[in-house]
Amino acid sequence: MSQNMDWFRKAKEGLTRQERKEIPDGLWSKCSACGEIIYTKQLESNFWVCTSCRYHFRISSGKYIKIILDNGELEEYDANLQSADPIKFRDSKKYSDRLKAAQVKSGLNEAVIAGIGKIDSLEISFAIMDFKFIGGSMGSVVGEKIARAIERAIDRNIPLVIVSCSGGARMQEGILSLMQMAKTAALLAVLAEKKIPYISVLTNPTTAGVMASYASLGDVVIAEPKALLGFAGPRVIQQTIGQDLPPGFQSSEFFLDKGFLDKIVERSQLKETLTLLLRYFQR
Ligand SMILES: [Zn+2]
Incomplete structure (x- = not known):
């Protein structure tokens, strides 16, 4: 939850950090890891990965759909599900207003898109989260759309692939957001x-309530390089266990080393890797 709290503090600062991290539509883009200036078209053809240092730019759900699914096509389900404001939550602004602002800013109705798509002609139930929508936080609608994606996989007897990107449970919905973990x-x-089969793909960041539920429950769990992964924020853990934390902890590389991850996959290899895994399970 504390990752979510971190996000909450950032949100109070006016979402600027989040906005800065997104890819500009300009002709040139600057890598936030090494500072390299890259021609945006070149960046796009390189799967939005820095040509100099391999930093994986954070990209939208729409771009992932283009990269992963055949012909970039998803037959979307439950597109119109929208969050209510069940506990009339208010911080610096009303949750209902925050939702509306997020919808305008992201062009999405919620922080996850789900449906049926194909990878290498194999039909799969697919869900992809989007950080642009309130930090990819999981409220009742995200939980419900994920739940329905799982049910579609069960009903049709097809594999499930979920790409996660989330700051955790959506505190504005209180306990209802936490219940999505159990559901x-x-x-x-x-x-x-x-x-x-269920393949879980973790992107930067996948944390807190999402990491502690469906994101970590894949038969195979893969992650993009150097993604921030974890449950609570470093300071909370440090205070709780009263010990210094090892360097690089809460990264994909650390998780792989400790056996929480099966593989780290560069974005350019993502579709190929998913294809191999799905074909393997098919046998
Ligand atoms: Zn770079």
Whole structure:
């Protein structure tokens, strides 16, 4: 939850950090890791990965759909599901206003898009989160759309692929957002009983309530390089366990080293890797 709190503090500062991290539409883009100035068209053809230092730019759900799914096509489901404001939450602004602003800014109705698509002609149930929408936070609608994506995989007996990008549970919905963890995890247990494969893809960042539920429950869990992964923020952990934390902890590389991850995959290899895994499970 504390990652979410970190996000909350940033949100109070007016979302500027989040906005700065997004890719500008200009002719040239600057790598936020090494400072390299890259021709945007070149960056695009390089899967939005820095040509100099391999830094993976944060990209929208729409770009991932183009990269991962055949012909960049997703038959979207539940597109019109929208969050209510169940506990009439208010911080610096009303949650209902925050939702409206997020919809305008992102062009999305919620922080996840789900539907049916194909990878190498194999039909899959697919869901992709988008950080642009309130930090990819998981409220009731995100949980419900993920739950329905799992159910579609069960009903059609097709594999499930979820690409996560999230600051965690959406505190503006209180306990209802935390309940999504149990709901999605319970359905994934049914999916596992049916022996239907689930591949979880973690992108930068995948943290807190999402990491602690469906994102970490894949039969295979893969991540992009140097993604921030974890549950609570470093300071909370440090205070709780009273110990200094090792360098590089909460990165994909650290998670791989400790056995929490199966593989780190460069974005340019993402579709190929998913294809190999899905074909393997098909046998
Ligand atoms: Zn770079």
